[in-house]
Amino acid sequence: MTQEAPSRRLVVPGIVVTVAGGAAGYAVAHSSDAAKPDDTAAGSTAAGGGGGGAGGAAAPLAKVDDVPADGGVILAGAGVVLTRDATGTVQGFSTVCTHQGCKVSSVANGRISCPCHGSAFDTRTGEPVAGPAKTPLPPVPVTVRGGDVFPA
Structure with missing residues (x-):
């Protein structure tokens, strides 16, 4: 028993719908807030603000x-x-x-709490204290200079 190939009447509309759906999805996702960089967060490396200091020096994460x-x-x-x-130790x-x-x-x-499944971590050590997480939060090295917190 042989199977006939689908007719052009079936294939072309399917391609048109697929392309149109993909284009619409791209347009919506591209214009959403999730696709935009978060320039308001501390530590943003967005251009602007000049200021002195060594060239390429990291911006402070926070005070x-x-x-x-x-x-x-x-x-x-x-x-x-x-x-x-x-x-006063910052981590x-x-x-x-x-x-x-x-x-x-x-x-x-x-x-430090995770909303997904209720895991919680100790603020001093990053060790899990509740929920399904078994591994501590990975440390991120930071250093304090002049009242500011910088990435180490």
């Missing part, structure tokens, strides 16, 4: 005073969670949860 004591701040654009303990951790790669969303009560 130490912007990182709450015994808490932290999420810098989504830089992919860093900055935390500060009671003694950096990745914003990517080690369970399934979601982005952590909040820092409160000594915990």
